[in-house]
Amino acid sequence: MIKQYFKQAWQLIKQNKLFSSIYIAGTALGISMVMIMAILNYVKTANIYPETNRNRTMYVKSLSMIPMDTVRFKYANSGSLSYKAAKELFMPLKTTESVSIMAMSNNFASLPNDDNLLRVRNQYVDVNYWKLFNFRFLAGKPFSEADYTSGLQVAVISESFAKELFGAVDVVGKYFEYAFKPFRVAGVVKDVSYALTDTYAQIWMPYTCMKDYDKVGNERGGMLGGVSKVFLLADNASDFESIRNEVNDNVQRYNSQANDWKVDLIGQPDIKSKEAKRVTSNLEPNMTKNWIQNILIFLLLLLVPAINLSGMNSTRMERRMSEMGVRKAFGASHSILIKQVLIENLLLTGLGGLAGLLLSYLIIFFTRSWILDIGKGFAHALPEGTSVDFSMGMLFNMKVLMIVLLASLLMNILSALVPVYRSLRKNITDSLYIKYN
Amino acid sequence: MIQHIFKQIWAQRKYNAWIFVELVVIFVLVWVMMDYAFVLLHNKSISQGYDTSDTYMVTYGMYGEKTSRYNPAEDNSLRNMENLQIFTQKIKEYKYVEVADLSSLLWGSLPYSGGFNQTAILTDTDTTNVFAEVKNMRSADYFRIFRYSSARDNSWERLAHIDVNQNNPIFITRMVERALYGKESAIGKTIQADIGVGVQSYVVADVLNDQKRFDYTLPQGAVFGASPSVAANNITEFAVCLRTEPGISEQQFISEFRKDMTKQLRIGNFYLKDIQSFQSLKEDMDYVFGMTNEVRLRGALMLFFLLNIALGIIGTFWFRNQTRRSEIGLRMAVGSSRTMLQIQFIVEALLLLTIAVIPAIAINLLIVGADLIKLRMDVMIEYRTVKDALYIIQNAPLRFLITNLITYVFLALIVALSAWIPAHRASKTHPVDALRDE
Numbered sequence: 001m002i003k004q005y006f007k008q009a010w011q012l013i014k015q016n017k018l019f020s021s022i023y024i025a026g027t028a029l030g031i032s033m034v035m036i037m038a039i040l041n042y043v044k045t046a047n048i049y050p051e052t053n054r055n056r057t058m059y060v061k062s063l064s065m066i067p068m069d070t071v072r073f074k075y076a077n078s079g080s081l082s083y084k085a086a087k088e089l090f091m092p093l094k095t096t097e098s099v100s101i102m103a104m105s106n107n108f109a110s111l112p113n114d115d116n117l118l119r120v121r122n123q124y125v126d127v128n129y130w131k132l133f134n135f136r137f138l139a140g141k142p143f144s145e146a147d148y149t150s151g152l153q154v155a156v157i158s159e160s161f162a163k164e165l166f167g168a169v170d171v172v173g174k175y176f177e178y179a180f181k182p183f184r185v186a187g188v189v190k191d192v193s194y195a196l197t198d199t200y201a202q203i204w205m206p207y208t209c210m211k212d213y214d215k216v217g218n219e220r221g222g223m224l225g226g227v228s229k230v231f232l233l234a235d236n237a238s239d240f241e242s243i244r245n246e247v248n249d250n251v252q253r254y255n256s257q258a259n260d261w262k263v264d265l266i267g268q269p270d271i272k273s274k275e276a277k278r279v280t281s282n283l284e285p286n287m288t289k290n291w292i293q294n295i296l297i298f299l300l301l302l303l304v305p306a307i308n309l310s311g312m313n314s315t316r317m318e319r320r321m322s323e324m325g326v327r328k329a330f331g332a333s334h335s336i337l338i339k340q341v342l343i344e345n346l347l348l349t350g351l352g353g354l355a356g357l358l359l360s361y362l363i364i365f366f367t368r369s370w371i372l373d374i375g376k377g378f379a380h381a382l383p384e385g386t387s388v389d390f391s392m393g394m395l396f397n398m399k400v401l402m403i404v405l406l407a408s409l410l411m412n413i414l415s416a417l418v419p420v421y422r423s424l425r426k427n428i429t430d431s432l433y434i435k436y437n
Numbered sequence: 438m439i440q441h442i443f444k445q446i447w448a449q450r451k452y453n454a455w456i457f458v459e460l461v462v463i464f465v466l467v468w469v470m471m472d473y474a475f476v477l478l479h480n481k482s483i484s485q486g487y488d489t490s491d492t493y494m495v496t497y498g499m500y501g502e503k504t505s506r507y508n509p510a511e512d513n514s515l516r517n518m519e520n521l522q523i524f525t526q527k528i529k530e531y532k533y534v535e536v537a538d539l540s541s542l543l544w545g546s547l548p549y550s551g552g553f554n555q556t557a558i559l560t561d562t563d564t565t566n567v568f569a570e571v572k573n574m575r576s577a578d579y580f581r582i583f584r585y586s587s588a589r590d591n592s593w594e595r596l597a598h599i600d601v602n603q604n605n606p607i608f609i610t611r612m613v614e615r616a617l618y619g620k621e622s623a624i625g626k627t628i629q630a631d632i633g634v635g636v637q638s639y640v641v642a643d644v645l646n647d648q649k650r651f652d653y654t655l656p657q658g659a660v661f662g663a664s665p666s667v668a669a670n671n672i673t674e675f676a677v678c679l680r681t682e683p684g685i686s687e688q689q690f691i692s693e694f695r696k697d698m699t700k701q702l703r704i705g706n707f708y709l710k711d712i713q714s715f716q717s718l719k720e721d722m723d724y725v726f727g728m729t730n731e732v733r734l735r736g737a738l739m740l741f742f743l744l745n746i747a748l749g750i751i752g753t754f755w756f757r758n759q760t761r762r763s764e765i766g767l768r769m770a771v772g773s774s775r776t777m778l779q780i781q782f783i784v785e786a787l788l789l790l791t792i793a794v795i796p797a798i799a800i801n802l803l804i805v806g807a808d809l810i811k812l813r814m815d816v817m818i819e820y821r822t823v824k825d826a827l828y829i830i831q832n833a834p835l836r837f838l839i840t841n842l843i844t845y846v847f848l849a850l851i852v853a854l855s856a857w858i859p860a861h862r863a864s865k866t867h868p869v870d871a872l873r874d875e
Contacts, residue, residue: 019755026748033741108498108710113506115699180504211503304462304742308749311455315756318452367733374730422451 002343009344020348023312027352027415028359030305031407034298035360038403040372043195043394044276050133050192050199057132058232058243058269059198060090062281065220065261078266078282082225083207083214089250089263090230095242100128100231101207102198107179109203111165114177120161120202122178124210132233133199140172140187143206147186151208154186161202162188178203194388195372198229221261232269244269279376302411309415313345317423324424334424338417345416346409353408361395442785446792449757453789456753460793463746464848465800470739471847472840476830477653477732483828486610486648486656488584489548489715491535493690495528495677496542497521497702498710511705514669520705521672527701528677533690537679538578541664544633545650546573547678548583549719551726553650556660558609559629560617567616569609570650570657571632573664577601582680585661588614588644599642601663606642607632608661614644616658632662652719653728655828687714743851750786750855758782758863762870769868782860783853790845790852798841805837 013020047054063081067073081089086101093099103124108117130142135156143154155178162171162185174185183205192199207213216222234243247269255262267284277285317324324337364371368388373380446453499517500506511520521539529537545552557566579585581597588611599606607628614623623641630639639662647656667675681690694712702709723729758765768778805820823831830836 019752022748022752022755026745026752029741029744029748115703177505180500180506182505301741304459304466304745307455307459307462308745308752311452311459311749312752312756314455315452315753315760319756319760370724370730370733373724373727374734376727376730380725 005340005343006347009347012344013348019312019316023309023348024352024355026305026308026312027349027408027411028355030302030411031353031356031404032359032363033301034407035357035400035404036363036371037294037298037301039360039364039390039395039400040374042397042399043372043390045272046394046397046399048193048196048394049190049391050135051196052134053132053233054272056234056237056239058234058240058271059275060230060232060265060268060270061228061275061278062266062268063223064264064266064282065223066264067261068258069260073260076264076282077220077224079224080281081227081230082217082223083227084216085223085225085263086227086230087214088254089247089265090232092250093232093243093246095234095239095246097233097235098128098131099233100126100132101227102126102129102229102231103207103210103226104201104228109161109165109176109178112175112177112182118161118164120178121200122203122205123199123201124207124213125204126207128233129204129231132231135192135199136190138188138190139170140185143186148206148208151206153181153183153205153209155183155203155205156187156189157185157204158191158202159188160191178205191389193391194386195390195394198231221258221263223261223263230269237271240271302407302414306411306414309411310419313416314419314422317341317419321423321426328424337424338420341420342412342416346412349408349412349415352411353404356407357400357404364390364395438781439784439788442781442788445785446789452753452757456749457789457793459746459749460790460848460852461797461800463742464790464793464797464844465804466742467739467848468797468801468841468844469804470735470742471844472836473735474739475836475840475843479828479830480649480653480655483649483656484646485652486585486646487548489719491681491683491685492582492715493679493681493712494547494715494718495679495712496710497524497676497707499673500706500708506706506708508706516705517669517672517707518667520707521667521675523704524702524707525677527698527704528679531694531698533681533685533693535680535682536578536581537677538582539575539667539675540579540678541573541575541674542676543674544571544573546571546664547676548715549651549722551722554633556631558613558617558660561627567613567658569613569630570659571630572659572661573633574601574661575664575666579661579678582678585645585648588646591646596643596645605637605639606662607639608643608645609641610645610656610659611647612656613658613660630660630662632660633665651722651726651728653723655830687716746848747851747855750852751858754782754786754856755859755862758859762863762866765863765866766868766870769866775864778864779857779860782863783856786852786856787849790849794841794845801837801841805833 045054051057061080062078063085064076064078066076083101090099090101105122105124106119107122109120109122110117127142127145127148135142138159140156142156143152146152147154155176157165157171157176159169162169165171165176166174169188171185171188175182176185177183183203189204192201194200210226217225232243232247234240247265251263251265266282268278270278274285274287277287277290279285327337368390372388500508502509502512511517525537525539528534531537540547542550543552544554554571555568556571557568559566574580577597577599579601580593584593585596585608586593587596596608607630609617609623609628617623617628618626623644626641627638628641629636631637632639645659645661648659649656665671691712691714695709699709720729765778769775773781808820820833820836821831822833826832829839
């Protein structure tokens, strides 16, 4: 029976090519917008090279220092963590598999004493960083524990940077300058897409290379500093709650001994989806509001085309009124007829969904350099010479395909149900009598 | 004819209802975008007040103590001051360079720097505070580079001859003059302001044309005065700004400059860090402040809504025209011309839009009333009427009228075009074919 419906639907499509293409285009338009949202969300939160453990990682990127004596100090201060804060609150955690810290910086890199300066992104990282993220080493290996503790000036560099600087990938042991200081190449890794905010860089070097990295400041208990992010890797996501508890215990212990300033983690550690929404250092993102907002946008993007398609469907149903009348006269029930029309319509929306998916790929391809920054109040301009690459895995995956299917089904129901139901309410005699005027 | 079409619309109300709802929704959404675009384009059309074409900023760095290129013999305040002077002099003498000077990088003294510093201005007679953005310059070459011009004769050449470090001169923009003295001239009057060295008295040397901080904002009042001079403790807070001869492309100038000057500008512990045109600094700033993407997002959404309404109208009218073939045939048989027929369909669609506008404008009023139109940054986007306003967008009712009118005309064009496509096809039907359906 279903096969019969599809055959019929195919005939209808062929009969009226232009109408069908308009209908499919209308569906594709709505679906493509939804798919862009879905793909961007996927890129920001799913497990993608080298951040393949996002589903079991928690993140901390800011803290707020609250004065105990509100007469002397009026306001709370918030910002990035200091090395001391990471060391006191997170490094001793027992419920985590491992804890890693990272600080970002930008500076010039060049060959020794060369005037050709390249502006690059650098990350100061620790040894655990290489366990937390799955970098693919094309040459060499990460710096060792011993390199780290002695603050040796060694670095891991990216494939494209190695090629730009040395013209080759196998450059382990060679020297270059970062911020006019000499570094030895320890390893070369496959490039990281600019879309991956936690790991994107050209150079990774020991955190201990940073000047005065563990110096404790006098202000605010020395808890504010330059650590861009703390990563907490759990054995699996079910441990998140116990990690949170242990972190809170550490915070409480710190606060009970503090004399001027208390620590507030503002709801952290975050899971990835929340961390991606955390933009200001002193505010916790409102995830419920965010969800509602996303669903509203999702519906608006589907609803506007759906009203359109409903209009087209209602005129189309009018044309088929007599057919429906005959079917009813021979005993077809409402539910069977509704099912038939929905399945017929599904063929059209399915084709539209497919076209929409392709359209969304096309749009993302042409806007890749900036589309991830959409909706941000403050964005960073793309560094010169960088390109944002969306890998195949980001675009073709089960999650994205499931969402296309779901969106198409939803669109189908939204756009066909009301017109069909309305036209079926008519009397058989009316349907059979229908005249086109 | 109109009455007849109204009857038609009513008779087909069941099918028109969908397209009607769609038109209402789309009108509201497109109006939100149009209103934004109107404010933006309006602001962009106002003169910037200065000219950043052919201007560049050259930044320098200094090798620090622990770097491989550090030269301890050159690292004392005397040598550093001399080396910076040589650095600037070499740029001044570079081919293509018309004028160059050191400028303070701090607090938004330079165009599109992102920073912002404002001061209260006091006059001898009045105690009400007028606020203005502070722009510091080292010499009047600042006027020669950026071509801020006098409001009196639109000349920058005359300003460029004033010695800004003698007799405490200060320059204010028209907007500040109006706020302080109304219609009187401010030239020669004494005002007090803090332009970086504490509150002091200054004499207004000239009044400049109004200037904007970003090209999408309304003009802001500004004062211009001499900056603190270069010293050992602030030596890294300056950059060399320059203007090239006209007609040299950005790409050519930057690549030649880098090639010729990178080695030349390694002087003592100084090195050439970066050279960027002010035009590209502006683009970066628009991006960083989220403006570029805001415009792109709104543009994309508008395109999405317009495509939707176009497809909706083409689709609905298409099928309806097919079901109305016999009517079309009959009309042609009794002497209606093809053009008449097309006009009838287009007018039908336009009338539908016109009816939809009534609830749509009511919704738009609600949106304005609920203060839902807002944007961060300095774009005057919310609906507010300013007394004695200079600009249309500061008159809320007028702005509402204009933007709704633009939206209506714009949508009418799209609707007419979309209705014409199926109408044109339907009118090609031969009357005999059409009537055979009966």
